[in-house]
Amino acid sequence: MSAKYVFVTGGVVSSLGKGLAAASIGCLLESRGLRVNLMKFDPYLNVDPGTMSPFQHGEVFVTDDGAETDLDLGHYERFTHAPLSRDNNLTTGRIYEQIILKERRGDYLGKTVQVIPHVTNEIKNAMRKVSANGADVTIVEIGGTVGDIESLPFLEAIRQMRQELGRENTVFVHLTLVPWIAAAQELKTKPTQHSVKELLSIGIQADILLCRADVNLSREIKQKIAAFCNVEERAVIGATTVPSIYQVPLNFAEEGLDGLILKYLHKEAPEADLSRWKDLAHRYANPKDEVKIGIVGKYVEYEDSYKSLKEALTHGALAENLKLNITWIESEGLESESPDDRSYESQLEGFDGILVPGGFGKRGIEGMLNAIRYAREKHVPYFGICLGMQTACIEFARNVCGLKEANSSEFDPSTPHRVIYKLRELLGVEEMGGTMRLGAWTCILTPETLASKIYNNETEISERHRHRYEFNREYEALLTGAGLRISGTTPDATYVEIVEIPGHPFFIGCQFHPEFKSKPLEPHPLFHSFIAASYKNRQTDSAKQVANKTTSARS
Structure with a gap:
């Protein structure tokens, strides 16, 4: 034929x-x-x-x-x-x-x-x-x-x-x-x-x-x-x-x-x-409520830069019968003049969840770190993808572990604490050109973690990557001792794939790009779970506001 x-x-x-x-x-x-x-x-x-x-x-x-x-x-x-x-x-x-x-x-x-x-x-x-x-x-x-x-x-x-x-x-x-x-x-x-x-x-x-x-x-x-x-x-x-x-x-x-x-x-x-x-079309036209997500990125002036990301969030919202309300936040606009300057917080208030997506280069990193700190301290659901996971590890090292100069060697090659680095840097191998980890890689999930629960208690998953820099496992003991949890690694335990913070309503970072595998009829579990947690946060905030109004009225 x-x-x-x-x-x-x-x-x-x-x-x-x-x-x-x-x-x-x-x-x-x-x-x-x-x-x-x-x-x-x-x-x-x-x-x-x-x-x-x-x-x-x-x-x-x-x-x-x-x-x-x-x-x-x-x-x-x-x-x-x-x-x-x-x-x-x-x-x-x-x-x-x-x-x-x-x-x-x-x-x-x-x-x-x-x-x-x-x-x-x-x-x-x-x-x-x-x-x-x-x-x-x-x-x-x-x-x-x-x-x-x-x-x-x-x-x-x-x-x-x-x-x-x-x-x-x-x-x-x-x-x-x-x-x-x-x-x-x-x-x-x-x-x-x-x-x-x-x-x-x-x-x-x-x-x-x-x-x-x-x-x-x-x-x-x-x-x-x-x-x-x-x-x-x-x-x-x-x-x-x-x-x-x-x-x-x-x-x-x-x-x-x-x-x-x-x-x-x-x-x-x-x-x-x-x-x-x-x-699906009926649910899109008839949402039960909305969920507000703030995306803190480097290329937000051109939304096609995050096409799959936006669609994956939409899939998660549709699965919960919610209208997705996205605000694109230029990360450079969140940078502060000094460590005590928290004026950026006013730009982050009112979001049910915060997401930091992938990207390359130094521009806007400090603003991302401020957004992550806000989400961690204020217990706002946080989802970090690729660069969003790396910056989450840097923020944790700086503000929880006390490594004030912690950074990625991508942003500061001379940093004394390269929490994120090119793995082959330690071997003294000079790399040029196609050095990225690309395509599908297997990830082994740690049982009894948020990541394992999100993936329906599966022990092994496959996700797509596009990045050059990795989590430096020399800092693993320090970070995990302070509360960070590594919940996913490659089968040979060389690369860290997922980190999370136990006790937080939802704080998870993944080195891969889950948005590439999400479909409208088959939403990716990470996006579905993030939207569900963000909506739960919205309901909790609404309940607190109602309680505060009731208390004020009585007094």
């Missing part, structure tokens, strides 16, 4: 939501009992996004095999159960890197290496490799917008795939913008027409149009788009702005998108079972 593909492209402008569209298509096909796989081609020349600024590219999503990938792969994993690896995200840089290595080895037997056929063949081989794992349908997203010079080789490759595999095995889905012009009080279809025309000029006729709009498309608008863009009227799908991204698959299902794709692919499948997604 021939492999079947859905190719997702975008036009007019970027950031319309191709990744969400591709993930939602995968979700709908999976809900019909089909096995899906998804991949993303990024047109930039970087080999991967690992070295790119979070302000430009957003978060770097990490797969089990340690690949640093585009954040859209996070959407793919949250919406489906597709097994993703480094093969599921390729950039122009990586494609050219592979081709140049082959050319240097002489694999091309002295031929002139050209975009066609060598680059396009490399792209097509990458798609065939991903589809060969037994998927019924492989969904391929092409990054960028139609008309970009950078994306032309990828578009040419999928055009060739249509020629080679036939119409019954390939579907072109094109995402375009239908803007609402306030002055005219109407939607304008011209940008969509031009985008489809641009696609057609390189030999690709769109089969299905996903029309991004802030209002519903009328029958007349759909008829107009269908006529001018040479598609069926039912193939003009409204991709209307929704309150929650988890409503997108349901909206596409109502428009018949999955049925139309299967028709074009000549594929039989049962009706979709979207009952759990409908329940």
